[in-house]
Amino acid sequence: MRIELLFWAGCPSYPKALSDLRLALVESGLDPGCVIVSEVKYEGDAAAERFVGSPTIRIDGVDVQPPLDEPVGLTCRVYRRRDGRISPTPDPADLRDALNAASRR
Amino acid sequence: MTAIGDRAPSLGLPDTDGALHDLDGAPATVIVFTCNHCPYALAWHERIIDVARDYAARGVRVLAINPNDAERYPRDSVQEMRARVERAEFEQVPYLRDESQEVARSYDARTTPDVFVLDADGILRYRGAPDSDHDDPSQNGAWLRGALDAVLDGRSPDPAETTPIGCSIKWRA
Numbered sequence: 447m448r449i450e451l452l453f454w455a456g457c458p459s460y461p462k463a464l465s466d467l468r469l470a471l472v473e474s475g476l477d478p479g480c481v482i483v484s485e486v487k488y489e490g491d492a493a494a495e496r497f498v499g500s501p502t503i504r505i506d507g508v509d510v511q512p513p514l515d516e517p518v519g520l521t522c523r524v525y526r527r528r529d530g531r532i533s534p535t536p537d538p539a540d541l542r543d544a545l546n547a548a549s550r551r
Numbered sequence: 552m553t554a555i556g557d558r559a560p561s562l563g564l565p566d567t568d569g570a571l572h573d574l575d576g577a578p579a580t581v582i583v584f585t586c587n588h589c590p591y592a593l594a595w596h597e598r599i600i601d602v603a604r605d606y607a608a609r610g611v612r613v614l615a616i617n618p619n620d621a622e623r624y625p626r627d628s629v630q631e632m633r634a635r636v637e638r639a640e641f642e643q644v645p646y647l648r649d650e651s652q653e654v655a656r657s658y659d660a661r662t663t664p665d666v667f668v669l670d671a672d673g674i675l676r677y678r679g680a681p682d683s684d685h686d687d688p689s690q691n692g693a694w695l696r697g698a699l700d701a702v703l704d705g706r707s708p709d710p711a712e713t714t715p716i717g718c719s720i721k722w723r724a
Contacts, residue, residue: 456719459590517625519624521589521718522589524588524589531686531688532590532593533590533685534590534685
């Protein structure tokens, strides 16, 4: 399973996202050290990576919360928690579900 | 840079209907640099509107200011600001456009959100985050409310300064 976290350093949310992701990996019985962390520094890189904001987490290439019509760019990404709140990081339950779905594929 | 205890810079900015707003000597004024696209600004938004509603009867005035470069971040355009106002997301809080970014620079604003509380004389009494955790609605804007209570009672807020947390302001290149 390929697990990637892409971040832009201009947004302060990625340490928490990485921590949440690693915890979800542990809870799913997976290696928390397997995350490939990549910094997106330039607008051109954001376009090439289809990076719609920081953090972006992909499991086997599938976004844990697939973006709808967000433009690519260097920005903080908006996530919706399961209770409807807006957050800079994905809902941990979405991370666990994405890991479980990937393990079944 | 404006420090706690300094007189805050003056401002005159248009809201989404073009009406100009300035500092008018309210018993306390809250200036919030905010925007449309930042999850931190959006996560704290309702708490700030709640503060505006809860302190309106005591004469507190809240001004929301969007200083972001809308060319690079189109979601921060005046049209997008107006759409949020028309959806009543700001209730009685004017949503002002700092197109030149001069006001944000004069306040040394760093993030969205970045909160400043002025007293009736326009002296800066608090600067920082609304509360300690954008992800915990139960915080309810505690630092901002504490600062307003102190200013309205003639005391110095404690804390008077916290670290603003959020998206960097999108300065023009």
